[in-house]
Amino acid sequence: MIDTIVQVVLLLVMPPLLLGVIVKTKAAFAGRVGAPLLQSYYDIIKLFRKGSVLSGTTTWVFLAGPAVTAVAVVLAGLVVPMGGQPAPIRFAGDLILFAYLLALGRFFTTLAALDTGSSFEGMGAAREVTFACLAEPAMFFGLLALARLTGGLSLSGLFGGQVLEAWTSAAPTMVLVLGGFFIVLLVENSRIPFDDPNTHLELTMIHEVMVLDHGGPALGTVLYGAAVKLFVLAAIVVRLAMPAWTDDPLLRWPVFAGSMLLVAVLIGVIESIMARLRLPLVPNLLMGACVLTAFGFVLVLGATS
């Protein structure tokens, strides 16, 4: 029960901190002090206190977009086991729910973008769904490989105690799946090399351009939802990368939070040392991620049949 409460609290409160850590890491590489660690919280609070202007061409979809997206990713976060504990919501087949909660969020974000009728936002929506089409199979192949290894269809089983066993029995598969998931983490959260969350150049954006017309609380919800999505996918990567987990009830949550911050630092380092890809090359890298996880799946099939 306590673990459930801790997970829910962390899921709701911690995500913006990851953004702050990424920004600080990048600032360190650039020789700057950087924005405060808690800046994302300040931004979100500021936005929620603002009013907003709605375009006359938009409908209820425009405001439903950020709300549905944020709720969908928080729900997805409740299906994912964190801190080595089973998830608050778990049942056989919840991995499908997880994948499609993310898809639902994306669907509503793109719908809200199209609702504005702006050529920019349409362009961004087209890019987002194109890349999502390629990121989704990568994730599914990875989940399938894990399901085969652990013999369950619930994320709590997939990312439960058997991860360690899976590493010992099928390490190559786990490496491939981890690599694939990390790429999915970057693309799903519009990080470099796929997208540049800091750019002001609307023609180059993927995710940011879809929310150009949102302001005030709606934009705050978008930012918050994006932070939660980063948190949820990072939690999966953390679990895969750290198969041995402490059982000490006092230690496991600090270790979890610490390793989440490490993932944020890693993302910050990647963003500091590499440029973003040319847009037409993004699908190639995503295909690469697909191939990684698909091959991991094939390896498991071969090993067990």
Place this chain on the structure above:
Amino acid sequence: MTDSTRFLIVGNAEPFEHAAIPRLGFDDFRRAMIEGAAGGLRVGALFASPEGARELGIYGVLLDDLTAAVRVARSVVPVGPFASLTPECPQAHLFEREIAEQFGVEPLGHPWLKPVRFHAAYSGRSQPWVGGPAVIGVTDFYRVEGEEVHEVAVGPVHAGIIEPGHFRFQCHGEEVFHLEISLGYQHRGIERRLAGGPDRRTIHYMETLAGDTTIGHTTAYCQAVEAMAGVHAPVRAQVIRGIALELERLANHVGDLGALAGDVGFLPTAAYCGRIRGDYLNMSAAICGNRFGRDLVRPGGVLFDVEPAAVEGLLARLDEAERDTASAVNLLWDSSSVMGRFEDTGRITRETANEIGLVGPAARASGINRDVRNDFPAGIFQYSHVPISTWSTGDVFGRAYVRWLEVQLSIRFIREQLRALPEGPVLAPCGGLPPGRCVVSLVEGWRGEICHVAMTGPDGRFSRYKVVDPSFHNWFGLALALRGQQISDFPLCNKSFNLSYSGHDL
């Protein structure tokens, strides 16, 4: 007809009598310009000046990079339509639109006759496009129709803090079929106000024609005025002008390299170059108290001397800035992810660059040996040569790499000049201008060739003062560079040209 009877041949900043320009019939003038351009000369300027109420003087300036010859031709036509040069000489295209806009005359057969800056004609005549002086940004944009073709309009209000300009893309999915650039939002009417000068305002107009090219434009102006007045700026002043011009180039080139890195999301170079640009600007401030070189260059010389004590300080700062620049910029060439973005993006072939008359780093990146410091040396560049930096690829990488080559040479030039500063005064008295005098003054600003053409009337005042900023030549190059490119690469291509809106709009 030989060239010497069609053109007056002079040098850069060499004064001549207005009466010495051969007056040709318009057909001869047109043929002379077209044949000159076809023979490898460049249209440096093509403009009109009213001659009485009913006639228009058309002036053409052709530049011969190989022999450092400036060829000036003139024709006088009745105010009204004339045969366009553009179908046979694409370089004339924007110049003719400008003439049509300023004087309400129609270049017949011009294939792309649209407003340049969206202002009313000087004389109040109606302009050759339908509907008279248009609402800015409202014109007959080229459209591509068809399945999956869509139009994207960007600007004039941009997401970043940059100058206003409107860009229309005709896209097929992510691919750009055509880009049309519509400017004029920064039009201040400077060229018109310059007539009747020089007066107390003139120099300040020059300093702010394009705020980042203060030294370039003021040097071109002072060179022109000094030549007409028969004054020689002291050597020490010319050296200081040269140093200031190269500092301006350094600050802007380094800033551009950083901005290019920023556009591809490459953090380290973007962050460091932003700071290092400030170091170069501060060196300008150390000379004249202003980071952009305002109030430094004046007719007759410069207002601020470089004290012997300051030389050592400048040299030390230059060494440090050079080290920092090298380590920041070399990161770009060493990162495959950056090179993957720069290479093969926004390519302009050498043929295209020649045909449309590109200037500056954009031309040199396409393999053209074109640099006023070398081809038409004036001032200190007559005695101290800066080699031309070229590259052959014509893509974003080429334009970035040429900047880096120029940065290194500029630093070397400044160091040499600071070590060997000649003695003497820095300002000579510069009096009034004689009547009926003309001059063509060229300076290699950091963006490329700056061309000023000054003419005085019978009262010794400017009857016409024509300014051609390098951006005027190069905006069209950007539009062509985008053909067949990804629309997401537009900001990168744009930055690799980094053209001035205010310099174009005047």
